[in-house]
Amino acid sequence: xxxxxxxxxxxxxxxxxxxxVESTWRAMLACANGVSKTELFDASTYPxxxxxxxxxxxLADHVPQxxxxxxxxxxxxxxxxxxxxxxxxxxxxxxxxxxxxxxxxYLGSGEGSLDFSNFVSLLVDAWKDGKxxxxxxxxxxxxxxxxxxxxxxxxxxxxxxxxxxxxxRGPAFNVLTACAASTQAIGEAALQIRRGDADVxxxxxxxxxxxxxxxxxxxxxxxxxxxxxxxxTASRPFDLTRDGFVLGEGASILIxxxxxxxxxxxxxxxxxxxxxxxxxxxxxxTDQDPEGDGAATSMxxxxxxxxxxxxxxxxxxxxxxxxxxxxxxETRAVKAVFGxxxxxxxxxxxxxxVGHLIAAAGATELITCVLAIRDQVIPPTxxxxxxxxDCDLDYVPNKPREAKVRVCMSNSFGFGGQNNTVIIRxxxx
Amino acid sequence: xxxxxxxxxGLGVVTPVALGAxxxxxxxxxxRSGARTIGLFDASGFxxxxxxxxxxxxxxxxxxxxxxxxxxxxxxxxEVAVAAADLAFRNAGLTTRGTxxxxxxxxxxxxxxxxxxxxxxxxxxxxxxxxxxxAVTDGAFDxxxxxxxxxxxxxxxxxxxxxxxxxxxxxxxxxxxxGPSNTITCGDASGLLSIGxxxxxxxxxxxxxxxxxxxxxxxxxxxxxxxxxxxxxCTAANxxxxxxxxxxxxxxxxxxxxxxxxxxxxxDLEHARNRxxxxxxxxxxxxxxxxxxxxxxxxxxxxxxxLAIRNALGDAGLQPADVxxxxxxxxxxxxxxxxxxxxxxxxxxxxxVQCPAFSxxxxxxxxxAGAGGTLLAAAALAMHHQIVPPTVNFSSPADGCNLxxxxxxxxxxxxxxVVGGFAIGGQSAACVLRRYVS
Numbered sequence: 001x002x003x004x005x006x007x008x009x010x011x012x013x014x015x016x017x018x019x020x021v022e023s024t025w026r027a028m029l030a031c032a033n034g035v036s037k038t039e040l041f042d043a044s045t046y047p048x049x050x051x052x053x054x055x056x057x058x059l060a061d062h063v064p065q066x067x068x069x070x071x072x073x074x075x076x077x078x079x080x081x082x083x084x085x086x087x088x089x090x091x092x093x094x095x096x097x098x099x100x101x102x103x104x105x106y107l108g109s110g111e112g113s114l115d116f117s118n119f120v121s122l123l124v125d126a127w128k129d130g131k132x133x134x135x136x137x138x139x140x141x142x143x144x145x146x147x148x149x150x151x152x153x154x155x156x157x158x159x160x161x162x163x164x165x166x167x168x169r170g171p172a173f174n175v176l177t178a179c180a181a182s183t184q185a186i187g188e189a190a191l192q193i194r195r196g197d198a199d200v201x202x203x204x205x206x207x208x209x210x211x212x213x214x215x216x217x218x219x220x221x222x223x224x225x226x227x228x229x230x231x232x233t234a235s236r237p238f239d240l241t242r243d244g245f246v247l248g249e250g251a252s253i254l255i256x257x258x259x260x261x262x263x264x265x266x267x268x269x270x271x272x273x274x275x276x277x278x279x280x281x282x283x284x285x286t287d288q289d290p291e292g293d294g295a296a297t298s299m300x301x302x303x304x305x306x307x308x309x310x311x312x313x314x315x316x317x318x319x320x321x322x323x324x325x326x327x328x329x330e331t332r333a334v335k336a337v338f339g340x341x342x343x344x345x346x347x348x349x350x351x352x353x354v355g356h357l358i359a360a361a362g363a364t365e366l367i368t369c370v371l372a373i374r375d376q377v378i379p380p381t382x383x384x385x386x387x388x389x390d391c392d393l394d395y396v397p398n399k400p401r402e403a404k405v406r407v408c409m410s411n412s413f414g415f416g417g418q419n420n421t422v423i424i425r426x427x428x429x
Numbered sequence: 430x431x432x433x434x435x436x437x438x439g440l441g442v443v444t445p446v447a448l449g450a451x452x453x454x455x456x457x458x459x460x461r462s463g464a465r466t467i468g469l470f471d472a473s474g475f476x477x478x479x480x481x482x483x484x485x486x487x488x489x490x491x492x493x494x495x496x497x498x499x500x501x502x503x504x505x506x507x508e509v510a511v512a513a514a515d516l517a518f519r520n521a522g523l524t525t526r527g528t529x530x531x532x533x534x535x536x537x538x539x540x541x542x543x544x545x546x547x548x549x550x551x552x553x554x555x556x557x558x559x560x561x562x563x564a565v566t567d568g569a570f571d572x573x574x575x576x577x578x579x580x581x582x583x584x585x586x587x588x589x590x591x592x593x594x595x596x597x598x599x600x601x602x603x604x605x606x607x608g609p610s611n612t613i614t615c616g617d618a619s620g621l622l623s624i625g626x627x628x629x630x631x632x633x634x635x636x637x638x639x640x641x642x643x644x645x646x647x648x649x650x651x652x653x654x655x656x657x658x659x660x661x662x663c664t665a666a667n668x669x670x671x672x673x674x675x676x677x678x679x680x681x682x683x684x685x686x687x688x689x690x691x692x693x694x695x696x697d698l699e700h701a702r703n704r705x706x707x708x709x710x711x712x713x714x715x716x717x718x719x720x721x722x723x724x725x726x727x728x729x730x731x732x733x734x735x736l737a738i739r740n741a742l743g744d745a746g747l748q749p750a751d752v753x754x755x756x757x758x759x760x761x762x763x764x765x766x767x768x769x770x771x772x773x774x775x776x777x778x779x780x781x782v783q784c785p786a787f788s789x790x791x792x793x794x795x796x797x798a799g800a801g802g803t804l805l806a807a808a809a810l811a812m813h814h815q816i817v818p819p820t821v822n823f824s825s826p827a828d829g830c831n832l833x834x835x836x837x838x839x840x841x842x843x844x845x846x847v848v849g850g851f852a853i854g855g856q857s858a859a860c861v862l863r864r865y866v867s
Contacts, residue, residue, distance in 0.1 A: 041572065042572050042573065042576075043576060044573065044576065045572075045573045045574075045575075045576030045577035046576035046580075047576075068724075069724075071724075101718070101736055104717070104719075105719065111549055111593075111614075117570075120561055120570040121569070121570065123554060123557065123558040123561045123562070123570075124558075124561065124562060124565055124568070124569065124570050127558050127562045130559070131555045131558065131559075132554045132555055132558050132650070133471075134470045134471045134472065134474065134554075134650050135471050135473050135474035136474065137474070137554070137650055138472075138474030138475050138650065138654065139474050141650075141654050142654075142657075142658075145654060145658065146658075147658040147659060147726065148726075150654070150655045150658055150659075151655070151658075151659065151726060151853070151854075153549055154548075154549050154614075154616060154853070154854060155549065155593070155614040156614060156615040156616050156618075156852055156854045156856060157724070157854050159615065159719070159854065159856060160719075160723040160724045160854040160855050160856075161724055163719045163720070163721045163723060163724075163855060163856075164721045164722070164723070164724045166721075167721045168719060168721060169718055169719060169720065169721065169733055169736055170717075170718060170719070170736075171716070171717030171718060171719070171737075171740070172615070172618075172717060172718070172719035172855075172856040173613055173615055173622055173626075173717065173856070174613065174614050174615045175611055175612055175613050175614065176547070176592075176593045176594055176612050176614040177594045177597075177610070177611060177612050178592060178594050184611060188611070188626065191629065195629065197716070197717075197740070197744075212572060212575070213552075216575075216580045216583065216587075216588075217587060217588030218588065219580065220580060220581075220583055220584070220585045220586075220587055220588065221585060221586070221588055221589070222585070278608075278609035278610065278611065279539070279607060279608065279609065279610070280543060280597075280598070280601035280606055280607050280608065280609075280610035281601075281602075281607070282538065282601040282602050282604075282605050282606055282607045283602060284602065285499070285502070285586075285589055285595060285598055285599065285602065286586065286589065293607075294607065297539060297607065301609075301635075414594060415589070415592065415594070416589070416592065416594050416595055416597075416598030417598055417601065417602070417610075418594060418597065418598065418610045418611070418612070
């Protein structure tokens with residue numbers, strides 16, 4: 001049996017640059033920037049005082065049955081908005097013959113945020129002799145904590161909300177491989193369809209870590225940019241003066257479908273998923289393998305899966321976080337895989353504009369790849385001013401570039417060394 | 430090209446009743462319970478004061494000497510996974526960088542995958558509290574004081590202790606598993622989803638072998654609180670912990686939290702045969718499903734388990750009549766037990782009530798992301814020994830629960846065992862094991 005082909009028929013996103021695909025894309029082509037002072041909580045004394053926040057988003061503006069999701073957490077609300085857009089674009093919302101047992105969900109969604117003020121007040125109020133008095137803590141916790149706020153922190157709850165929204169009954173997964181999660185979700189979702197376990201998969205990711213302990217965690221790791229005097233230029237992937245990533249939030253959702261099923265119902269095919277690769281650095285939890293061997297393995301596996309060579313790749317959407325290490329290692333890995341072609345293939349990071357959406361990053365970036373194919377234009381790496389001798393690829397600096405784009409590779413590398421690559425191709429016979 | 434066959438060649442279990450496959454099987458057959466009054470923290474302020482703890486457990490003895498320092502940055506969930514992986518590789522007779530740094534690995538690192546299901550890991554309250562309480566003004570937490578200095582009282586690697594993907598990451602680093610690596614976080618369904626997905630990697634030929642399953646350790650104040658708020662814990666048996674968790678039994682009254690996990694080695698059957706490995710069973714079917722009612726916590730669904738079972742049987746090319754035993758999730762939460770029984774019956778019809786069934790939750794407590802891998806390991810052992818283990822605390826069936834459980838081990842001719850599980854939130858998974866005859 002020949003493998004079933006997997007195509008993208010719908011896309012949606014809610015992110016710091018826009019609350020839908022088209023406004024986000026316009027913003028990227030205009031080199032806009034979504035980074036500003038953190039307003040979700042008082043971060044004024046933190047080492048990093050800024051982030052890429054979703055602003056002015058209201059669930060009810062995007063989701064018709066918003067009352068179904070009253071308990072949904074912030075990232076889940078983003079996911080619902082993005083999914084409703086994607087579902088509508090795919091045309092499945094009006095497809096009467098849809099078999100809901102053949103529709104699955106595979107997300108790379110993060111955990112929901114803590115019920116912060118109650119959580120910390122419990123710690124403070126139950127602190128006794130250098131530790132938490134758990135008896136007192138429990139007594140107070142039952143007064144203050146809410147079952148829904150707690151349940152919605154479980155990372156499978158976004159899957160649950162999407163299943164409820166679209167009445168889905170097929171296979172359902174959530175992965176949380178840190179910054180690689182939604183790329184991995186898309187790759188594995190495609191495999192579900194290829195093998196025939198589902199005909200339609202709702203995939204992508206959602207995350208918000210812009211909360212007091214999320215930023216604390218990354219600040220303690222010294223992973224975030226601390227360019228507090230200039231937030232909008234802080235995310236500068238591949239630039240010599242980069243000093244860390246900019247934490248963002250949002251959700252991006254794609255509808256994947258079996259090619260034949262999509263064709264049969266007359267769906268508009270946006271692109272085809274042709275390759276997926278996954279690997280582990282197996283190096284250290286704190287650092288990437290400096291040689292980029294794991295990242296290279298991921299790219300090579302995806303190329304082999306797609307039966308393509310490096311000459312076929314017209315554009316690489318980089319992980320490109322703006323940390324010293326990632327950008328250097330990623331550059332090295334691209335060179336190892338692409339050889340001579342590395343100098344010629346455009347590589348850009350939209351994180352320079354939208355920030356790092358963590359679990360939602362890869363799906364957001366894959367959407368930009370689809371649009372790059374549609375419009376034959378490559379989104380830029382903005383804030384690029386100072387070349388780094390260790391980062392010497394063509395990063396499409398500071399302005400979008402018209403180019404022939406048929407095949408794109410999108411990379412995501414997670415903290416801890418989980419690497420994932422997805423390759424898409426223009427729609428066609 | 431035909432798909433490769435998937436052999437289960439190694440079992441790594443870390444449970445409150447036993448560590449390691451042989452000890453685990455012995456404990457299951459003896460019908461031991463791991464439940465007792467919680468000793469890990471003072472739970473006297475909770476309505477439920479019991480749980481199934483891993484006593485005197487540390488991952489230190491399951492990692493190479495050179496990696497011992499890293500145990501300090503492992504949440505307990507990670508320690509469980511690390512220990513289970515070590516036990517699984519050794520049980521399979523596979524040499525890795527982790528089992529012997531100086532010997533060549535049995536499987537080339539890039540052909541070795543890792544898929545470890547995980548849950549929501551809560552930060553240690555004492556660790557965080559020690560830092561948080563340095564940023565208090567007038568008796569209340571002061572975010573400005575936290576940002577300007579309080580946070581510096583946390584170890585720089587604090588975040589990495591609690592990321593769910595660190596279960597898989599530590600395992601890949603210790604054992605040099607450089608192939609595909611994933612972390613499925615789908616509640617109690619995580620373990621079986623991970624095994625099903627890793628089985629696909631082997632079937633397609635992406636890997637020669639993979640370590641897969643899940644681990645979780647929710648027995649801490651936050652984890653306990655969350656389950657208590659959900660109304661899932663047994664509060665009526667604090668004085669008789671061993672008898673508290675009673676899956677499908679007429680006196681079932683809620684679950685208890687256990688700590689643990691199960692990781693199994695899935696291996697290309699040809700490779701396993703060629704090296705003369707013990708093959709506990711073959712993994713021949715996998716299916717997942719969900720129930721759109723899962724967001725409603727009052728609905729107590731089995732996450733569409735009936736569809737997952739059907740999908741798994743279809744994947745294996747089997748009919749309900751081919752099934753010879755059921756390995757049930759069995760949380761002992763009354764409405765969940767009833768929903769699960771109904772799911773098995775809907776999927777299998779008469780076969781659901783004719784086949785012997787078992788659940789391990791009475792022995793281990795609810796293991797959450799650790800449940801599926803541990804249950805599947807129990808099923809693999811059942812297949813290997815041709816014995817259906819007893820269900821601890823089952824004596825007579827609850828209303829609406831008609832699965833054929835028993836309090837004693839039963840010898841049976843076992844050819845296919847279906848293993849099922851489901852998550853709060855509405856996702857489910859099932860795997861089908863087949864007896865391997867060389």
